[in-house]
Amino acid sequence: MSDTTYTTMGSADSAAGSDGPEESGFYETTQGDRVYDVQGGDWDTILAPPTGEKDRLIVNMGPQHPSTHGVLRLIVELDGESVQSIRAAIGYLHTGIEKNMEFRTWTQGATFVTRMDYVAGLHNELAYALAVERLLGIEDQIPERASVIRVLLSELSRAASHLVAIATGGLELGALTGMTVGFRDRELILDIFESITGLRMNHGYIRPGGVSHDLPAGIEGDITEAIKVLRKRSSDVHNLLVGNAIWLGRTQGVGYLDLAGCMALGVTGPILRSTGLPFDVRKTDPYCGFENYEFEVPTETTCDVYGRFLIRLAEITQSLSIVEQCLDKLKPGPVMVADKKIAWPADLSVGPDGQGNSLAHIKQIMGTSMEALIHHFKLVTEGFQVPPGQVYVPTESAKGELGMHLVSDGGTRPYRAHMREPSFTNLQAVAAMCEGGMLSDVVASISSIDPVMGGVDR
Amino acid sequence: MSELDPEQTPEGLPVTPADAVEIPVADISGAGPDLVEVRVGAFGVHGSPDVSGYGGLINKIEIAGASERPYGSYFDEVADDLATNLGSDYNEAIEKVVVDRGEVTFYVHRDRIIQVCQAMLHDPLLRFEMCLGVSGVHWPHELDRELHAVYHLRSITHNRIVRLEVTCPDSDPHIPSTTSIYPTNDWHERETYDFFGIIFDGHPYLTRIEMPDDWLGHPQRKDYPLGGIPVEYKGATVPPPDKRRSYS
Numbered sequence: 001m002s003d004t005t006y007t008t009m010g011s012a013d014s015a016a017g018s019d020g021p022e023e024s025g026f027y028e029t030t031q032g033d034r035v036y037d038v039q040g041g042d043w044d045t046i047l048a049p050p051t052g053e054k055d056r057l058i059v060n061m062g063p064q065h066p067s068t069h070g071v072l073r074l075i076v077e078l079d080g081e082s083v084q085s086i087r088a089a090i091g092y093l094h095t096g097i098e099k100n101m102e103f104r105t106w107t108q109g110a111t112f113v114t115r116m117d118y119v120a121g122l123h124n125e126l127a128y129a130l131a132v133e134r135l136l137g138i139e140d141q142i143p144e145r146a147s148v149i150r151v152l153l154s155e156l157s158r159a160a161s162h163l164v165a166i167a168t169g170g171l172e173l174g175a176l177t178g179m180t181v182g183f184r185d186r187e188l189i190l191d192i193f194e195s196i197t198g199l200r201m202n203h204g205y206i207r208p209g210g211v212s213h214d215l216p217a218g219i220e221g222d223i224t225e226a227i228k229v230l231r232k233r234s235s236d237v238h239n240l241l242v243g244n245a246i247w248l249g250r251t252q253g254v255g256y257l258d259l260a261g262c263m264a265l266g267v268t269g270p271i272l273r274s275t276g277l278p279f280d281v282r283k284t285d286p287y288c289g290f291e292n293y294e295f296e297v298p299t300e301t302t303c304d305v306y307g308r309f310l311i312r313l314a315e316i317t318q319s320l321s322i323v324e325q326c327l328d329k330l331k332p333g334p335v336m337v338a339d340k341k342i343a344w345p346a347d348l349s350v351g352p353d354g355q356g357n358s359l360a361h362i363k364q365i366m367g368t369s370m371e372a373l374i375h376h377f378k379l380v381t382e383g384f385q386v387p388p389g390q391v392y393v394p395t396e397s398a399k400g401e402l403g404m405h406l407v408s409d410g411g412t413r414p415y416r417a418h419m420r421e422p423s424f425t426n427l428q429a430v431a432a433m434c435e436g437g438m439l440s441d442v443v444a445s446i447s448s449i450d451p452v453m454g455g456v457d458r
Numbered sequence: 459m460s461e462l463d464p465e466q467t468p469e470g471l472p473v474t475p476a477d478a479v480e481i482p483v484a485d486i487s488g489a490g491p492d493l494v495e496v497r498v499g500a501f502g503v504h505g506s507p508d509v510s511g512y513g514g515l516i517n518k519i520e521i522a523g524a525s526e527r528p529y530g531s532y533f534d535e536v537a538d539d540l541a542t543n544l545g546s547d548y549n550e551a552i553e554k555v556v557v558d559r560g561e562v563t564f565y566v567h568r569d570r571i572i573q574v575c576q577a578m579l580h581d582p583l584l585r586f587e588m589c590l591g592v593s594g595v596h597w598p599h600e601l602d603r604e605l606h607a608v609y610h611l612r613s614i615t616h617n618r619i620v621r622l623e624v625t626c627p628d629s630d631p632h633i634p635s636t637t638s639i640y641p642t643n644d645w646h647e648r649e650t651y652d653f654f655g656i657i658f659d660g661h662p663y664l665t666r667i668e669m670p671d672d673w674l675g676h677p678q679r680k681d682y683p684l685g686g687i688p689v690e691y692k693g694a695t696v697p698p699p700d701k702r703r704s705y706s
Contacts, residue, residue, distance in 0.1 A: 094668040098653075099678050103699040134559055263587045266642030277614070284617050382705045388494075388521045389558050392610050392621060394590075405593045405608060409495065409519050412705045416678075418593040420610070425591060428645050457668060 056084055063092045067172040067443045070453035074430070076442065083442060086434045088427055093457040101417045105383030106132050107344070109414060111204040113404075116419055117455030118201055120161035122153045122193075123397035124419065124455075125206035130287055131393040131404035132208035135386045138337055145333040146210035147288045152223075152326035153196070153206065154288075155319040159230070160189040161398035161450075162312040162319075166237060169309065169447035173250050181236045188226045195219055209343050210336035220327050227320050237313065251306040255433040255445030258303050265432060266425045269400025270315070271449065273299045274307035281396035292329075293322050305448040342384050345376050383412035392420075399423050399450060423455040491520035495599040524554035532618055533562040539583040540564075540574070547573065563621040568633050571624050575639045578611055578620075586611035586620065589640035592647050594654035596679045604628040605656050609636070609643075626656060635661040653678035 026036040057078045062068040071092035077085040097116055101109045113128040114121035129150075133139050163186040170178025190200040195216055197205040205212050241247045257267065259275040272279055278297040282290040298314035300307030336343040345361065365373040388410040394403045400422030407416040426449050433445040497517040528534050537555060541548040551570035556563040566574050578586040590610035598604055603625040612619050626633050635658035637644050647658040648667040655676035658664055666673060675682055684700045696702070 091668040264641045407595055416595045420591045
């Protein structure tokens with residue numbers, strides 16, 4: 001991946017300025033490679049295609065490219081249309097979330113992590129909240145209702161994320177109706193999120209200690225209705241793509257990565273399950289009471305893009321079934337830990353503007369209780385202290401194993417927060433999947449990895 | 459965690475100003491919890507006259523120290539299997555074992571990390587097939603152990619997770635690369651190098667991964683200046699986040 005072996009930047013004039021003759025539009029690098037610069041030039045003015053082993057075309061796919069799934073840059077070395085080598089360059093969406101969290105309170109951290117993998121932000125919030133709770137040692141004090149709400153949102157999130165994966169995968173491979181169907185169905189889930197948290201994305205809803213506020217009245221009916229519609233519509237994707245000859249041709253046997261490759265590269269999630277291994281953190285390390293829910297871990301043995309597509313479809317069905325079980329388990333009760341040194345007293349609720357405070361609470365702290373006002377102010381601005389130590393909490397996000405490594409120094413802010421992002425880790429497999437294949441298969445492979453660059457770069 | 463200086467006036471004010479308080483250096487050698495940092499005063503503000511008495515606060519940052527057997531859970535079994543595999547090298551390779559919050563951490567001497575990882579992967583009794591990446595932590599007050607690389611290993615065969623922690627001094631920030639054993643650590647080690655400046659010897663191409671190629675410094679180190687622009691409003695300024703007062 002030496003940056004001296006290719007260029008697409010700059011004009012032919014500047015390239016010719018280095019070594020090569022101006023009219024030919026190429027120059028030689030320090031390693032002896034001949035680099036042609038075709039930007040602003042014309043193929044006719046370039047010498048006849050050279051022959052020999054080094055005569056390969058290096059193409060930058062991205063970072064601005066409709067089918068690289070975000071600001072991902074792929075440096076592809078091509079021999080004709082076959083991919084000789086491929087390297088992923090990332091960092092274009094690095095926003096320093098982990099560093100930022102070190103200067104915000106533990107509660108504010110939820111607002112940051114949700115912006116990592118923004119397609120399934122609730123998974124990040126859940127992993128973070130669980131890690132803070134383990135550091136605090138209050139894991140068994142989390143109210144039952146909060147855990148059920150967490151599972152419910154996490155599974156809706158998984159379905160939404162898989163719908164996006166299928167939709168963008170369809171978009172990138174030319175199955176545009178797959179895209180419209182996927183995004184249409186996801187919209188139903190986002191509507192539910194909006195009713196519950198006030199926002200479609202970037203919720204900041206699952207917080208250390210529980211969830212920020214209770215479900216709105218009557219949401220159970222809305223969710224049941226949405227599930228009914230989603231079930232009915234799931235046949236749309238089936239009818240469109242499952243068994244479709246063109247779709248099979250683009251996805252079967254493409255992006256092959258077997259079990260040994262997945263293990264070596266740390267690949268988890270649907271990619272790992274497409275090799276036949278039913279590995280799912282919800283089963284191996286259950287959290288939030290996942291051991292009490294009935295669901296299956298779908299697997300395929302094809303190790304290819306099509307297998308991952310089928311797994312995502314099956315997982316949507318499983319997630320909807322878990323959501324229904326959640327609705328049965330929902331019992332009235334608190335949604336935040338009882339410890340008033342952790343739980344915000346604000347008693348937030350969704351107002352007409354999407355978010356809002358409880359007016360009764362504001363009346364009380366402003367009018368009658370100075371101490372409650374001080375307590376509220378201290379807790380919100382200063383935060384609570386977390387005993388020193390470090391934890392690693394694994395969870396199963398839509399993309400794979402999402403782990404939160406969290407270190408505390410006893411202060412009111414995380415000392416170090418690191419997310420083991422499945423998108424980041426899985427994206428490493430792009431070389432193993434694509435090298436030796438066709439350029440068009442690169443697009444299919446990337447869509448089956450389903451990286452979200454917000455999570456990759458953080 | 460925090461305690462007042464024993465020599466204090468009846469009003470609770472310290473007899474000696476904060477600067478004159480003798481601060482113990484970070485100490486991780488003894489039994490009991492490891493002292494990794496000692497902070498004086500409150501709110502992170504220094505250099506201003508102390509009229510509140512909070513300047514005399516001494517805050518010791520202590521994290522869990524070496525644990526005694528039995529470690530509990532499957533941790534004893536892992537330690538035993540690792541000891542059998544490493545033989546006489548075990549005591550040299552494993553500096554200490556810490557069990558905290560239901561998780562186990564093996565502190566590995568940096569010269570032995572390759573050997574330990576090989577044992578962890580290949581020994582059928584251990585069989586940690588998957589590495590869950592490398593994370594870094596910077597403890598600037600731990601003398602000669604400032605930089606920590608933290609590895610999480612997962613065994614799908616036995617359904618276990620362990621943590622390996624390797625330290626290196628800031629003056630010699632080298633740790634052998636584990637990419638030959640766990641290829642997944644390729645990007646993870648590049649990230650830890652990028653953010654903490656730990657050089658993983660033997661990595662195929664240890665370049666920056668998140669920051670631009672020509673970036674100077676390693677942003678997630680604690681001594682990296684945030685360089686924010688003070689916000690000015692009607693003559694008053696709000697400093698960058700790392701210069702503001704804090705409650706930690």
